[in-house]
Amino acid sequence: MAKLCVIGTGYVGLVTGTCFADMGHRVTCLDINEERISMLKNGIMPIYEPGLKQIVDQNVEAGRLDFTTSYPEALKDSEFAFIAVGTPSNDDGEADMQYVKAASSSIAKNLDHPIIIVNKSTVPVGTGDWVAEIIHDLNGQVTPQFSVVSNPEFLREGSAVMDFMKPDRVVLGSTDSDAANRVAELYQALRSDIMITDLRTAEMIKYASNAFLATRISFINEMANICETLGADVREVARGMGMDKRIGPAFLDAGLGWGGSCFPKDVKALAHMAVTHDTHPQLLQAVMDINFNQRKHAVDKLEKALGDLKGKTIGVLGLSFKPNTDDTRYSPSLDIINMLVAKGATVQGYDPQAMKTSKEEVPELNLCQNPYDVAQDADALLLATEWNEFKSLDFDRIKANMRGNVVLDGRNIWNGEELQEMGFFYFGMGIPGSL
Ligand code: NAD
Numbered sequence: 050m051a052k053l054c055v056i057g058t059g060y061v062g063l064v065t066g067t068c069f070a071d072m073g074h075r076v077t078c079l080d081i082n083e084e085r086i087s088m089l090k091n092g093i094m095p096i097y098e099p100g101l102k103q104i105v106d107q108n109v110e111a112g113r114l115d116f117t118t119s120y121p122e123a124l125k126d127s128e129f130a131f132i133a134v135g136t137p138s139n140d141d142g143e144a145d146m147q148y149v150k151a152a153s154s155s156i157a158k159n160l161d162h163p164i165i166i167v168n169k170s171t172v173p174v175g176t177g178d179w180v181a182e183i184i185h186d187l188n189g190q191v192t193p194q195f196s197v198v199s200n201p202e203f204l205r206e207g208s209a210v211m212d213f214m215k216p217d218r219v220v221l222g223s224t225d226s227d228a229a230n231r232v233a234e235l236y237q238a239l240r241s242d243i244m245i246t247d248l249r250t251a252e253m254i255k256y257a258s259n260a261f262l263a264t265r266i267s268f269i270n271e272m273a274n275i276c277e278t279l280g281a282d283v284r285e286v287a288r289g290m291g292m293d294k295r296i297g298p299a300f301l302d303a304g305l306g307w308g309g310s311c312f313p314k315d316v317k318a319l320a321h322m323a324v325t326h327d328t329h330p331q332l333l334q335a336v337m338d339i340n341f342n343q344r345k346h347a348v349d350k351l352e353k354a355l356g357d358l359k360g361k362t363i364g365v366l367g368l369s370f371k372p373n374t375d376d377t378r379y380s381p382s383l384d385i386i387n388m389l390v391a392k393g394a395t396v397q398g399y400d401p402q403a404m405k406t407s408k409e410e411v412p413e414l415n416l417c418q419n420p421y422d423v424a425q426d427a428d429a430l431l432l433a434t435e436w437n438e439f440k441s442l443d444f445d446r447i448k449a450n451m452r453g454n455v456v457l458d459g460r461n462i463w464n465g466e467e468l469q470e471m472g473f474f475y476f477g478m479g480i481p482g483s484l
């Protein structure tokens with residue numbers, strides 16, 4: 050069993066550290082956010098991720114997992130240091146590397162024994178070499194032996210623990226094959242395919258994978274918009290396409306487009322890398338444009354159904370960027386709410402986990418305690434995030450509470466025919482009659 054530390058206790062770091070501890074390793078998770086570490090020490094999860102708390106508790110109790118804000122404490126005896134800090138977007142779309150730089154510098158300053166540095170953050174191609182330079186520069190002649198391995202993470206929020214424990218593949222990149230093999234050993238227990246390649250290729254695999262998934266979604270949203278004009282049903286189109294084994298059914302759900310802490314920033318960062326290296330990323334640009342237009346398309350539909358939105362009340366179900374997470378970063382729901390507010394509408398919303406951050410991001414949003422309060426006096430209801438609890442609502446109660454009868458099903462989860470029969474003016478995304 051190995052001793053390792055994980056730097057950053059967000060969605061990736063906390064899940065990585067906890068899952069390695071659960072596989073029997075001794076793990077210290079480190080964060081510079083004192084409040085976060087103090088919460089974790091007190092058994093409180095700083096993020097909502099299904100199933101995570103239980104495994105954290107079990108491994109803390111078993112003495113395999115602890116938390117600290119101290120680099121010397123985290124690095125002590127660690128054979129591996131995983132970097133899992135954020136890489137958000139700069140204004141021009143470039144990945145902001147200040148947190149990776151700070152984490153690498155802190156490792157360098159506190160390194161007193163050989164170590165393998167494993168980069169799990171999603172970082173521009175070439176970052177592995179840059180991290181190695183930072184560590185050499187800071188330590189000069191006395192640098193203990195170290196290697197850098199890229200190990201991009203492919204987990205999804207909402208199913209992060211399962212994704213980590215049952216990955217489709219583990220990708221490792223390094224110029225030091227011994228180091229890559231030692232990281233591979235950490236993952237051996239998962240019995241998944243392990244691919245070892247060079248550093249830059251591993252870093253690129255991560256961006257290419259996220260960009261491809263975002264492309265599939267933008268593609269199906271473009272098909273949805275064409276379906277609307279031609280009277281076809283995009284849900285059936287996606288089903289029919291997905292039966293082709295070369296295409297497959299995943300990531301073909303049309304709706305309000307992709308959001309979250311990764312697709313938006315990663316597609317932008319990849320496009321930025323391309324432009325700064327004299328390549329024109331025309332497909333990536335189209336993928337981003339379609340995604341932005343999908344939000345506008347939803348607002349246009351509401352405007353078409355309600356007329357001028359000024360003074361109208363719109364209820365929004367779901368605020369997080371996808372179900373089963375409290376993450377609201379680049380949430381399609383909040384983007385649309387901002388557009389509605391800008392047009393003079395009053396917006397009231399509810400989410401099972403993301404109320405606090407949503408209110409911080411959009412102060413004009415009025416929070417409700419449940420879906421029925423969201424419907425109260427609303428001229429229209431928008432389903433923005435498909436949480437399970439929205440899938441079978443009491444629509445008699447919703448109808449009685451609403452002032453109007455417009456329902457925009459932004460994720461195509463409801464039975465439109467039934468709702469029409471009940472007297473709602475129902476429309477979805479890419480469904481006949483949805484224009
Ligand atoms: P996050 O914002 O949830 O967490 C990052 C954490 O790092 C924060 O707690 C922050 O306080 C901490 N941190 C920042 N600087 C630090 C430093 N110098 N030392 C120690 N801790 C520091 O981020 P996340 O969503 O977990 O994403 C982390 C990385 O993983 C990103 O590059 C992201 O693109 C990538 N990724 C994320 C997901 C996901 O689903 N969220 C999936 C795959 C890959």
Ligand code: UGA
Binds near residue numbers: 207309
């Ligand atoms: C995504 C990838 O799926 C992960 O593999 C990757 O590790 C992660 O980004 C990352 O790099 O952070 P995540 O953002 O958690 O994971 O969530 P997804 O399930 O991929 O959904 C992303 C967005 O696409 C959501 O807004 C979701 O509503 C939307 N989506 C997804 C669709 O609109 N249609 C679909 O068919 C699928």
